[in-house]
Amino acid sequence: MGTISLQSVSKTYGGARAVVALDNVDFEVAEGEFVALLGPSGCGKSTLLNLVAGFEPLSEGKLLFDNQPVARPGPDRGVVFQEASLLPWLNVWENVVFGPKVQKIARSDYELRAREILRIVGLEQFHEALPVQLSGGMRQRVGIARALVMEPRALLMDEPFGALDAQTRLSMQALLLEVWQNLKTTVLFVTHDIDEAILLADRICVMTARPGRITRTIPISLRRPRSIDDLTTADFIRFKAMIMAEMRGSGH
């Protein structure tokens, strides 16, 4: 449940000048695994995630989710966008239950869960608020809640905390660690922040640009459960030094 498998996947964007965003990528995510895609901007991280989400068709290769070819987006893969991308005319509650509602799930079957998830992400007082009334961090909590309420087999997160200030980012990372510790769903997490990748992931895949490739995979053996206190441990610093060397070595 929640396995992702890319076999020799390439993605070329058409247009006046074709861009090879992904070149012959092999990539696996196991059930319940937390994998971070780390790389500089423009290296194809979002492209890879969008292929898995079913937002874009691949050009070559094979892409399987739970051993089925990915054809279209669906609630089995919850996506969290960088800017949350909530529907601004719906309030927090309506945004969170949008998925179950359009899937014609009976209200009694999702109402309790939606309430519980909103409580976990700390928004139980804000059901009626419109997205514009929330801070960036709160908006992203809604973004996470609306993905979780669908009980997806995988969470796909594209730099979800990239637009937040450092303080908020830390609290969001702590929240995600806590939520994931309980749910243990598969997570594919895109970031360009080395600390964030080490703190959250079981495994980091380092990507390079032109053409987009995964150049190295680094398992992060820090014990679980983790917290933001891990950011300053000796083990953490060792991983960080290693990854920085890796990224410099590959030309960045």
Place this chain on the structure above:
Amino acid sequence: MAAAGISGANPSLQGFLRSRVGKGLLALILPLAALFLWQASGTNGAVAGGALPTPDRVWKAWLVWAFDKPGPMTLSPYVGNWMEAIAFSAMRVAKGFGLAVLVGVPLGILIGWSRLAASMVDPTIQWLRPVPITAWLPISIAIFGISDFGAVFLITIGAFYPIVINTTQGARDVDKNWIRAALMMGANQWDILRRVVLPAALPSIFTGLRIGLGIGWTAVIVSEMVAVKSGLGYVLWDAYYVGRMDIVIADMVSIGLFGFLSDWAIVHLEHWVLKWRRMQNFNQ
């Protein structure tokens, strides 16, 4: 900058001019001055050598038109039937405008959303659009005769273009990630149109509605002058023919008033429907 100069001299005056009452008084200066000049330039209730009546004559004619009861010996057709003329015109605008909304909004959403619909329908709309509504009059009369529906048809055509064009624009500019998010949550094409594209296009749609309603009032007057025998437009032309310029002017003022009121109604509907949008602009 001029306002800043005034404020330097007298801040409390500037504060008053910014208040609701102050603004209302400012807005009244021009119309009152015009009324005064108009009245003052008349002799024996006539201006411009008898071509136009003075405001007091217009006011009296309107009182008769609006409130008097026609007796058995009444010859003037402008007694006590002002509301009736307004009701005829307003009903036609409501029907024609409603029809334009019913056709224009769904069509605009479709054109904005589907490339196929855009290539099929959009060019035709663009070709027909330069034909002014007045040019449709003969065809309208030929088809519908001197009937209510001829007027409604013209209003629909006039209001249709701004509605469909603005709706199309709004449906085209929907944030791609809103659609992706909805797809990810299991929405089908119908959900996307109804729950994402339509609400996202609403600000543009309202722009179209306002312009369309304004054109609707123009169209109703034009068509009533030619194609039907009732309503404010008919009275306008008829009163001119029998030399009742006081009624002509009272009629013009009525058109302005009801055009203004219907626009006001749409603006308030928009404020209420687009609450999320207003707060967004406020926050930025």
